[in-house]
Amino acid sequence: MSRIYDGCKSDASVKWTNLVLFILDAIRPTELPGWNSERRDVTCYRLTGRFMTLLEADTRVDQRKEQILNAALNVVARKGYSDCRMDDIVSEAELSKGAIYWYYSSKKEIFLSLVNHWVNRFGVTLNHIVEEDHSAEEQLKALFSFFLTAFEENSTVFKAEMEFWALSSRDEDFREKTNKVYHEFLGLIEGIIQRGVDSGEFKNLDEKVAALSIMVNIEGLVWLALFDSDGVTARHYVDTITEFILAGLAKN
Numbered sequence: 334m335s336r337i338y339d340g341c342k343s344d345a346s347v348k349w350t351n352l353v354l355f356i357l358d359a360i361r362p363t364e365l366p367g368w369n370s371e372r373r374d375v376t377c378y379r380l381t382g383r384f385m386t387l388l389e390a391d392t393r394v395d396q397r398k399e400q401i402l403n404a405a406l407n408v409v410a411r412k413g414y415s416d417c418r419m420d421d422i423v424s425e426a427e428l429s430k431g432a433i434y435w436y437y438s439s440k441k442e443i444f445l446s447l448v449n450h451w452v453n454r455f456g457v458t459l460n461h462i463v464e465e466d467h468s469a470e471e472q473l474k475a476l477f478s479f480f481l482t483a484f485e486e487n488s489t490v491f492k493a494e495m496e497f498w499a500l501s502s503r504d505e506d507f508r509e510k511t512n513k514v515y516h517e518f519l520g521l522i523e524g525i526i527q528r529g530v531d532s533g534e535f536k537n538l539d540e541k542v543a544a545l546s547i548m549v550n551i552e553g554l555v556w557l558a559l560f561d562s563d564g565v566t567a568r569h570y571v572d573t574i575t576e577f578i579l580a581g582l583a584k585n
Contacts, residue, residue: 398436401426402450405443410492414500452514463521469529481571484554491558519544536584550574
């Protein structure tokens, strides 16, 4: 199995470049000239000596991993974890089996990485929401709006979430990972509510229970992704629960 790094066009140059990068990527020689430990860029000279090509190996790796994880997401949403096979992911990703196994050793490793992938993607925006200098009410509105947008752009993520709930009930690794994710999310919501109480926007209440209620309402999008909503759109659902929750939190 081998990684293919694009960039040098001549056949001989490609072969030698891939061999060099294969070795460099394995040993991470930060002391070598041309190797940047922050970006892990490798400066590669063509054998002819006429050109210099900067090959960003990690960018290629990240793109390939995302291709695999997106494929895994589609498969698990369609077939469920138990019925999902590595061959299904191979077919969905349109890669060779060797390419998949180069990055991931098992189906379980892929799906644990998939949790990390989406947590990281969501986390960037969620952290930005709580760091913004807005009222607690505006932050909660932004929180609901973010999940509505995420649902409208890719409801498959919410379908897959049900599978991870099920896995958490029977696999310790998934339980540990999802437990950590949900507790961090609860902590983020609790922080918003506490700021609202401190500022006088919200009435005094149990922040943990209020945060749990908000999280459970957001997870209602999972239900909408899986079942017939009888004409209730995700937007109408989110708008309605936002109004209910903010009314319940508001200080009279």
